Amino acid sequence: MPPRIRAVLIWIIAIFLVYAVVTSPEKAADVVEAAWSMITGAFASFGRFFSSLTT
Numbered sequence: 001m002p003p004r005i006r007a008v009l010i011w012i013i014a015i016f017l018v019y020a021v022v023t024s025p026e027k028a029a030d031v032v033e034a035a036w037s038m039i040t041g042a043f044a045s046f047g048r049f050f051s052s053l054t055t
Contacts, residue, residue, distance in 0.1 A: 021028045
């Protein structure tokens with residue numbers, strides 16, 4: 001991807017994120033909380049998987 005297009009896309013995403021947080025902070029917080037929960041759950045699953053390999 002050309003650097004110019006990539007920069008424009010990053011700016012569009014950043015502006016959208018700021019807009020989403022300003023217009024609806026509660027929903028934005030819920031989305032971040034759900035994403036964080038999914039990420040931590042994935043890491044916990046990886047941990048359980050590798051732990052079960054060693055036992």
